Structures are given as structure tokens and as C-alpha cells.
Amino acid sequence: MKKIYTAESVTSGHPDKFCDLVSDMVLDACLEKDPNSRVACETFATKGLIVIGGEITTTAKPDYTEIIQAAATKMRYDLSGAELIVSVSGQSPDIAQAVENPHFQGAGDQGIMVGYACDETLDFMPLEYAYARRLTNKLEQAFSSGEIKGIGSDGKSQVSAEFDGEKFIRFTKIVVSIQHDADKDIDVLRSEITEKIIENVFSEFDLEDTEVLINPSGRFVIGGIDADTGLTGRKIVADAYGPRVPVGGGAFSGKDPSKVDRSGAYFARYIARNIVEGGLAEKCQISIAYAIGKAEPMSVNIDTFGTGKVGDKVIENAVLDVFDFRPAEIIKVLDLKKPIYTITATGGHFGIDKFSWERADRVKELRDAVFTR
DSSP: OEEEEEEEEEOTTSHHHHHHHHHHHHHHHHHHHOTTOEEEEEEEEETTEEEEEEEEEOSOOOOHHHHHHHHHHHHTOOOTTOEEEEEEEOOOHHHHHHHTOSSOOOBSSOEEEEEEEESSSTTSSOHHHHHHHHHHHHHHHHHHHTSSTTEEEEEEEEEEEEEETTEEEEEEEEEEEEEEOTTOOHHHHHHHHIIIIIHHHTTTSOOTTOEEEESTTSOOOSOGGGTSOEETTTTHHHHTTOTTSOOOSOOOTTBOTTSHHHHHHHHHHHHHHHHHHTTSOSEEEEEEEEOBTOSSOSEEEEEOTTOOSSOHHHHHHHHHHHOOOSHHHHHHHHTTTSSOOGGGSSSOSSSOTTSGGGOOOSHHHHHHHHHTO
């Protein structure tokens, strides 16, 4: 049975990514001085106005103006004349007492966290998502290096891939939109994007039957927060695996690791990648449910979509034997109290080897637990 899967990716100059970056920079500024900081930071940005809000309990004193300026420099945003409003209070004492139980650390929120891995790509990510992200990564390189003159930092990509069952057949559609200077000739832009971006990313594929759209709306001169309002956490699907994989909990950016929305999702990916990279399945989805204030998960479910070398229940039991799902242990195993989050704000949270949750270091334990039962 043939199916078409589509995924998108956005560049770091997208207004939602600007807000994710600011929120994660605030988080890192807190963790750098106080590893036990409790942070839930949201950023809203539109033309002439930036609002930072949330609940933050920390001994650190983040310089919000400096953070905004650093994020704007990275994005090459012009924020001259923009108003900054900061409205931050401490974490609710009701939540704090549940999370900081003297005997154990409970989950900082309730929810279902989803992790996924598959063997379609070398980074164990869905094929259509992996190539959408490669396009935006290449766009960012071309913007930063000046390889393509007259483009901006705000852009998107979208890739559609056709499968027959589990077998990839072809890419059906590729869409790229990128901000550009007012005097940039659109035909020249399309030619440069085709030759320097698309043909580079898809060099091993025949795109003869692929529909390619570059700036399909035509002119894209005004971009960033001058063109669109940004908000932390609005690109959660592009941050994860694309729409082929269900969204579980909330967004990631701006949240310290006591929030299982973030740490639980990272841990679920960690487990799924060890399962797939360890050869126990060709694809794996794991969902973990938590209740606020409780350390042990409410449920853990494994689905290998019929690709498991053994039954899903056998793998699930092995996972429960090998991995400790309590938030304090997740934070310890993945070393999540360090100021590492700024680099996660743009470019996706999974499939990047420098992140601790991408390690395949529990494969032997898992295989032993599976095959000695």
C-alpha cells in the first residue's frame, strides 16, 4: 500500500524559532549559575514588542536585555526601537512541593511523552523529516557564509516522500521558501536555490518526477518578527520527528529538565534509538505517561509496528528492566542540569549526535535483557 509522508523544517530566523532561542537562552543563563533552577519561560515577539514571561525560581539573575540582543544578533534581526516587557514570577509552591519531595523527585507535570527512532536514515529519523531538515541546514549555511547573496534568515522547507509499505519509492514534492532582499531577482534566487541547495541535498536521488517549488508565493522580502508573530513552542512537530509521529506532551524550549515534557521526551528518544540501533526493531515508538508529583510513570508502551525481532511485550519488559524512568534518574543519566539548551532551540531536538539522548550506549544491556528471558 502506497503512502505519502510530508514533513517541514524551519530555519533559525523563523519568528517562532527566535522565541524558542530566547527562552532556552534564559534557561541556560539560569542553569549556568544555579543547576537546580526551575524555569518555565515563554517568549512572545512581534514587530516592535518582545514579551518574556513565565515562572522562574533561581538564584541566578539573567540579563534579559542582553539575552534578547544576543538572540537578535544570531538571527540578524534589527530590534532597534522594540519594547521589552518582562513578567516573571516564581514557581508555584504547590508544584514545587510536589516536585521537590524530600524522598524523591516527582514529575514536574503530567502528560504523555513520545520517542521514536527508525532505520530509514543514518540519524535514525523519518526520511522526509531528515531531508527537510537538511534543506534548512543548508539554507542556514548559505546565509551565514554568503554563498547565496541577498537571502535572509527566515525560511522553511517541506518534503513529501512516497513509500510502498516500508519501502521508499521517491520524493514527490520539495518546497523551499526563503526571505530575500528587495532587489533580489526571483528567477536568479530560484536558480541558486536549485543548484546550491536542492541538488546538493538530494545529490544521490533522481528528482525528475519530483515537483519542486521555490518561494511559491513569489516575493518574500519582509520576514522574521516584522512579518509574523513568534511564540515559544509553536513548532513542536518540526522540533521532533514531523507529523508521522504523534505529539505527546508539550513543547520543549524554555523548560528545565524537571519538566518531563522535555526530559521525558528526550529519554523516550534515547530508549527508542537504543532499540533500533541495537537491531531489535527497524522502527520503534515509545510513549511514557506521568502524573505530576509522582516519580514512577503511569504507563510505558512500546510499538515496533511489526518490525520487532521479538514481540513488543518482550521488548517492553526488557526496557523496564534496563531503564529507570524516575525524573531524577533521567536527569542524571542524560546529564540534563547543564546549560546545554540554547543549541537545541534551532535545528531540531533529535537525530543530532552531540546530544546525550542520542547515545546508543545501552544496546548490550537491552539485548541481554531481551534474549535471556
